Amino acid sequence: MENTDRESLPFELLPSRTDVVRLVQVSDSHIFADPKGRLLGLNTRESFEAVCKRVVKEEWRADALLATGDLAQDSSAEAYEYLASYFDSMDVPTFWIAGNHDNPKTMDKYLNSGQTSLAKHIIIGNWQIILLDSSVAGKVYGELAESQLKFLEQTLTQNQDKHSLVVLHHQPVEVGSKWLDAIGLNNSDQFTALISQYSQVKGVLWGHVHQEFHKTIDGVHWIASPSSCVQFKPGSEDFCADTNAPGYRYLNLHSDGRIESVVHRIDNIEFTVDYTIKGY
Numbered sequence: 001m002e003n004t005d006r007e008s009l010p011f012e013l014l015p016s017r018t019d020v021v022r023l024v025q026v027s028d029s030h031i032f033a034d035p036k037g038r039l040l041g042l043n044t045r046e047s048f049e050a051v052c053k054r055v056v057k058e059e060w061r062a063d064a065l066l067a068t069g070d071l072a073q074d075s076s077a078e079a080y081e082y083l084a085s086y087f088d089s090m091d092v093p094t095f096w097i098a099g100n101h102d103n104p105k106t107m108d109k110y111l112n113s114g115q116t117s118l119a120k121h122i123i124i125g126n127w128q129i130i131l132l133d134s135s136v137a138g139k140v141y142g143e144l145a146e147s148q149l150k151f152l153e154q155t156l157t158q159n160q161d162k163h164s165l166v167v168l169h170h171q172p173v174e175v176g177s178k179w180l181d182a183i184g185l186n187n188s189d190q191f192t193a194l195i196s197q198y199s200q201v202k203g204v205l206w207g208h209v210h211q212e213f214h215k216t217i218d219g220v221h222w223i224a225s226p227s228s229c230v231q232f233k234p235g236s237e238d239f240c241a242d243t244n245a246p247g248y249r250y251l252n253l254h255s256d257g258r259i260e261s262v263v264h265r266i267d268n269i270e271f272t273v274d275y276t277i278k279g280y
């Protein structure tokens with residue numbers, strides 16, 4: 001999808017501390033228009049709210065929240081309206097990208113008010129955060145359009161003095177799960193080649209895989225995170241739900257370019273997941 005001017009315009013945020021930018025990532029909430037909507041038997045609004053309550057309780061000083069795609073399961077206006085209102089109540093500047101279950105145009109309409117912005121280029125302290133749209137209409141796999149690769153190249157070229165975190169929905173490196181790696185980022189070679197040309201890129205962050213993943217390659221952190229609803233089992237050949245609890249990730253971006261990151265999972269609520277279902 002083409003980045004419009006208002007999306008690609010730098011959104012400047014002041015970090016609450018000078019030495020570290022604090023981010024929270026909430027991913028793959030898979031919200032339905034129907035409040036009773038369930039994914040594999042799990043009510044996705046309930047688990048999303050449980051995750052967000054924990055975020056507010058523990059990470060209330062976060063400078064920004066990144067919602068990294070598959071925000072809605074059914075790409076409905078109702079789901080996005082609910083999300084916009086919930087993000088507003090958390091009182092943290094929130095930025096988002098689309099996943100394979102989303103509709104970017106509907107998101108632009110409903111997720112751009114109050115605390116939620118459709119901006120895709122955030123400047124904060126010594127850092128810039130670049131949000132890319134890897135969704136392809138009607139497809140589960142991802143791909144970065146020419147316009148997205150150009151946007152990435154431009155922001156990196158124009159801000160060489162900023163440490164950079166690049167965010168997208170689909171995994172640009174294999175996570176070791178056959179069925180998931182078949183629906184990752186199609187043009188990952190182009191993306192990783194571009195990333196390797198810019199030494200100020202310190203991290204690449206994504207959702208989609210509903211599991212924790214963290215590898216450091218040549219000084220760059222490659223990071224995936226749990227979903228706020230159903231988890232997928234790491235290393236599985238075919239679709240397989242995991243028994244791990246819903247979770248989220250927080251990241252500390254230090255002014256010297258270091259990234260510290262950890263996943264938290266909710267542990268105080270019982271969730272029902274139907275493990276007999278073999279797809280999502």
Ligand SMILES: [Fe+2]
Binds near residue numbers: 028070209210227
């Ligand atoms: Fe997802």
